[in-house]
């Protein structure tokens with residue numbers, strides 16, 4: 001996607017508008033480490049996906065200042081220019097108290113909404129205190145956004161499930177702003193939706209936006225059905241719009257993507273090539289196949305399910321014992337939540353168990369890297385892997401699938417992808433897997449490995465071409481284009497004509 005086209009679109013339709021982006025997670029964190037202070041990006045799809053967008057468009061990104069040195073690097077208005085080495089936009093940090101983090105973030109966001117949206121009802125915890133803090137912190141973000149707007153016309157782009165009430169709060173306090181909301185995780189079906197105690201208020205919060213984006217049309221349909229059944233709103237499935245209290249929200253699918261050129265050229269860089277040799281030697285890859293997974297250590301990513309499938313794979317296909325190594329990179333995530341600590345223990349136990357069972361002289365089947373790995377190293381693994389496994393039990397999109405494909409410049413690898421990841425809708429040339437069905441999963445790994453090289457090349461080439469076209473810039477363009485279409489004057493009375501079709 002040509003970045004100039006996005007700039008033109010913005011200049012034509014939103015010439016005097018300031019772009020304000022909100023998310024819970026910030027793109028850059030300042031923190032103290034034993035090596036001194038660092039400013040780093042964390043593992044997490046939203047920040048990683050939106051940073052290139054903000055670098056291109058400019059504006060202000062409002063997010064929680066979660067790093068232990070974040071306060072030291074901001075000005076009096078809590079702002080800092082980022083990225084630090086080549087500033088392109090402003091990061092405005094929002095401060096949260098310990099009690100707010102406990103209840104809004106670890107509580108309602110990550111113990112209520114996260115498992116709820118991923119259909120994992122057994123993990124869900126609802127507490128009134130979580131909800132009250134959620135509302136309070138959303139209000140706090142809204143206030144900071146209003147402060148940034150300074151009564152100017154703005155496009156406000158709110159991100160993800162932690163900030164669902166912000167669109168409505170903003171609309172009540174400031175008229176005439178264009179509000180986009182992007183929901184980055186799955187939206188559950190109506191039966192699961194109904195377990196959310198404050199579900200009406202929650203929906204009303206989101207319906208404050210003008211444009212509401214999800215990754216897939218399935219999530220859009222789920223959302224529209226929930227609104228239709230829950231609120232006294234006019235829902236038009238054909239135009240995918242909702243009229244609620246005289247405000248119209250367009251609901252649309254925009255499958256998120258990655259910066260293809262960045263990942264592709266990083267994989268081909270001199271530095272990557274030098275590191276490739278080292279890793280090749282370390283894993284003795286001349287006669288060994290390398291399997292790879294990169295995940296936040298999260299129970300939605302299906303890591304134990306994958307390990308069990310790998311155990312069965314070695315049992316069913318013993319010819320791969322001594323010939324296949326699997327590397328699991330698992331960046332620590334939400335470690336203050338018990339379910340995440342328990343998951344880590346379960347994963348370590350399984351890895352040890354499988355390694356003990358199959359280990360031979362000079363060969364260990366599984367390598368578990370439980371830390372945040374820098375992007376350059378990640379790129380080397382992506383390029384080197386013969387097989388990437390994405391085994392999410394449920395996932396909004398899954399960017400790792402796309403990063404792996406973009407980094408496969410030698411076009412020799414293959415992607416095994418869960419049918420329950422949003423990415424599955426687009427990656428039709430991957431090998432599908434069902435993480436709940438261990439035998440089928442083990443067979444899918446075998447099928448992927450045994451696919452002739454020519455067939456692998458054909459598949460990966462098609463997927464590379466697709467992601468090259470539908471990259472993160474095309475995603476951004478599509479969102480702004482959809483928003484711009486709403487600016488075309490529309491007849492007030494006739495709801496059916498309210499939106500100009502694409």
Ligand code: GDG
Nearest residue numbers: 043044045046048184331372373374375395396397398399
């Ligand atoms: C949500 C949705 C949706 C991982 N480990 C390391 C590392 N990562 C990076 C990956 C990738 C990102 O983190 C993870 O992306 P996912 O898409 O798997 O996402 P979630 O964090 O669950 O994000 C998801 C996404 O939002 C975007 O809408 O796709 O469905 O759940 O970029 O590369 N990065 C580094 N070291 C690591 O060890 N540097």
